Amino acid sequence: GSPSKDIDAEVKELIGQGRRHQVMGEIPNAVNCFQECCALLAAKYGETADEVGEAYYLYGKSLIELARMETGVLGNALQGVPDESESEGEEGEDDTVGNPDEVKGEERE
Numbered sequence: 001g002s003p004s005k006d007i008d009a010e011v012k013e014l015i016g017q018g019r020r021h022q023v024m025g026e027i028p029n030a031v032n033c034f035q036e037c038c039a040l041l042a043a044k045y046g047e048t049a050d051e052v053g054e055a056y057y058l059y060g061k062s063l064i065e066l067a068r069m070e071t072g073v074l075g076n077a078l079q080g081v082p083d084e085s086e087s088e089g090e091e092g093e094d095d096t097v098g099n100p101d102e103v104k105g106e107e108r109e
Contacts, residue, residue: 007044011037011055018058027066034059 018033037055045051 004044007040011040014040015055015058018062022062022065027062027069030062031059031066034062 014033014037018030018037021027021030021033034055038052038059041049041052041055
């Protein structure tokens with residue numbers, strides 16, 4: 001068979017695998033499949049070709065799912081940790097910058 005048919009068949013297979021991974025909740029595997037589809041199609045047709053559109057769409061969708069998963073994991077890990085924006089005081093209350101009038105004599109030199 002011609003090389004272009006092989007690539008198209010491989011892409012179809014990868015898209016099928018990627019969709020199966022998505023359904024099974026195996027998002028990192030889905031991302032890998034769709035990423036490979038994009039690379040194969042871009043190499044064959046060019047990055048901006050219409051033929052690459054579906055693969056880019058599926059790749060993007062799986063990346064968003066992956067980001068949501070990771071954010072969920074991170075959110076769970078950070079539960080109970082105070083949010084920085086809540087703990088920031090008024091300007092000028094930064095503990096790392098001391099009041100020069102409170103510095104002891106030995107420390108000044």
